[in-house]
Amino acid sequence: MRYISTRGQAPVLPFAEAMMTGLARDGGLYVPETIPQLSPAEIAALEGVSFEEVAFRITQPFVAESFSETELREAIRRAYQGFGHAARAPLVQLAPGHFLLELFHGPTLAFKDFAMQLIGQLFQIALSREGRRITILGATSGDTGSAAIEAFRGLPNVDVFILYPHGRVSEVQRRQMTTPDDANVHALAIDGTFDDAQARLKDLFNDHAFRDQVGLAGVNSINWARVLAQVVYYFTSAVSVGAPHRPVSFTVPTGNFGDIFAGSIARAMGLPVERLVVATNQNDILDRALRTGEYRVGRVEPSISPSMDIQVSSNFERALFMAYGGDGAAVAQLMEELKSGGFTISQGALQHLREIYDSGRVSESETLATIARTRAETGQVVCPHSAVGIKVADEHRKPGVPMITLATAHPAKFPDAVEQAVGLRPALPPHMARLFDLPERLSRVENDNAALKSLILERRTA
Numbered sequence: 001m002r003y004i005s006t007r008g009q010a011p012v013l014p015f016a017e018a019m020m021t022g023l024a025r026d027g028g029l030y031v032p033e034t035i036p037q038l039s040p041a042e043i044a045a046l047e048g049v050s051f052e053e054v055a056f057r058i059t060q061p062f063v064a065e066s067f068s069e070t071e072l073r074e075a076i077r078r079a080y081q082g083f084g085h086a087a088r089a090p091l092v093q094l095a096p097g098h099f100l101l102e103l104f105h106g107p108t109l110a111f112k113d114f115a116m117q118l119i120g121q122l123f124q125i126a127l128s129r130e131g132r133r134i135t136i137l138g139a140t141s142g143d144t145g146s147a148a149i150e151a152f153r154g155l156p157n158v159d160v161f162i163l164y165p166h167g168r169v170s171e172v173q174r175r176q177m178t179t180p181d182d183a184n185v186h187a188l189a190i191d192g193t194f195d196d197a198q199a200r201l202k203d204l205f206n207d208h209a210f211r212d213q214v215g216l217a218g219v220n221s222i223n224w225a226r227v228l229a230q231v232v233y234y235f236t237s238a239v240s241v242g243a244p245h246r247p248v249s250f251t252v253p254t255g256n257f258g259d260i261f262a263g264s265i266a267r268a269m270g271l272p273v274e275r276l277v278v279a280t281n282q283n284d285i286l287d288r289a290l291r292t293g294e295y296r297v298g299r300v301e302p303s304i305s306p307s308m309d310i311q312v313s314s315n316f317e318r319a320l321f322m323a324y325g326g327d328g329a330a331v332a333q334l335m336e337e338l339k340s341g342g343f344t345i346s347q348g349a350l351q352h353l354r355e356i357y358d359s360g361r362v363s364e365s366e367t368l369a370t371i372a373r374t375r376a377e378t379g380q381v382v383c384p385h386s387a388v389g390i391k392v393a394d395e396h397r398k399p400g401v402p403m404i405t406l407a408t409a410h411p412a413k414f415p416d417a418v419e420q421a422v423g424l425r426p427a428l429p430p431h432m433a434r435l436f437d438l439p440e441r442l443s444r445v446e447n448d449n450a451a452l453k454s455l456i457l458e459r460r461t462a
């Protein structure tokens with residue numbers, strides 16, 4: 001399997017190189033040249049199989065040139081052994097025909113652990129094989145950063161720098177990034193929003209001299225390996241509620257479009273997915289784009305579901321690439337227009353997107369009301385992101401098609417919002433109870449490329 005850029009101008013790469021590069025050199029995102037297919041019989045055979053075995057069967061065709069079967073199986077085994085639930089991604093029922101997919105049983109209590117833990121293992125195999133050193137640079141609206149730090153802390157040959165918007169992540173999120181004391185972990189608080197952090201990240205990756213000097217590697221949700229790892233739970237959950245014998249829909253709390261895009265890959269591989277429903281908070285660029293065809297960047301409005309507080313949704317570029325029939329030049333043109341505020345999606349591409357995606361937007365008060373209502377109706381306490389999903393899912397459910405809503409974080413990661421909604425502070429799981437006692441370590445940094453570059457050069461342990 002070879003990987004090509006959504007902008008059509010970067011070298012074609014095998015899986016391991018695409019994974020270690022992150023962003024393509026033409027500014028685009030790597031996508032597989034073809035999508036492997038699973039027959040209905042192969043999908044049916046995933047029923048009752050361990051999460052790890054499903055992960056192996058789904059990811060193997062995408063990575064076969066870069067990792068042997070033994071290496072892949074071992075990476076998967078290590079990636080998920082620290083999860084706090086035997087099913088890894090258990091499903092609970094909320095109502096007839098509505099299920100919640102709990103993706104928060106990993107070490108940092110958010111779905112990002114699924115991909116990041118696997119990436120950490122795969123990086124380690126590839127780097128030690130090649131005797132290479134890299135500097136991982138990530139931007140986070142909260143959960144990616146801690147997941148990356150957990151996945152790479154203490155690993156030889158890697159420094160991990162995580163940029164997060166100062167004052168705009170929850171205390172649990174911040175502490176998860178600032179308390180690991182490994183010398184190769186560097187938490188950087190940038191004076192700006194998540195979009196600023198992401199813009200600086202892109203600038204540094206596009207600075208080829210700097211990129212080569214420090215061996216920059218990206219593990220943000222633009223990294224194809226992350227999307228791939230997230231495809232797995234679409235299969236495990238859909239099969240649990242009757243696929244491939246009946247279609248299933250998903251509602252996904254969405255920011256950077258990585259998680260939901262993984263659902264579209266599952267669908268393209270043959271999983272009968274009827275609808276993929278984008279659920280946004282008040283930062284609703286994706287909902288607006290799908291409704292109107294106008295992708296226009298607004299101002300980021302901080303919300304109680306901060307991991308979705310973004311306006312520029314990086315992985316949407318991959319969906320556009322597919323919707324434009326793989327026309328890299330057309331995508332490059334749209335991204336050029338984005339620099340001056342936005343673009344209009346062509347009628348053909350919009351129609352293609354609407355065959356797959358629905359969307360909805362949830363206000364702050366509706367999010368709180370949904371946390372309260374879900375607790376009253378089911379006893380489940382959900383995080384604000386998951387509540388955004390539940391509300392939008394309820395607006396899109398259809399008789400006879402099970403709806404699976406992705407619960408993207410543990411409620412204890414967002415205790416203030418949960419307390420506001422239901423008057424109780426959810427407890428952290430026992431393994432994280434010390435989080436509030438540990439000393440914090442972080443660096444403040446200006447929203448400026450030069451400042452960031454010199455900080456990285458100074459702090460690297462290489």
Ligand SMILES: *Cc1c(COP(=O)(O)O)cnc(C)c1O
Binds near residue numbers: 110112257258
């Ligand atoms: C990252 C994150 C999201 C958004 O996921 P994307 O893949 O960026 O769309 C939603 N909820 C939580 C809790 C997250 O950490």
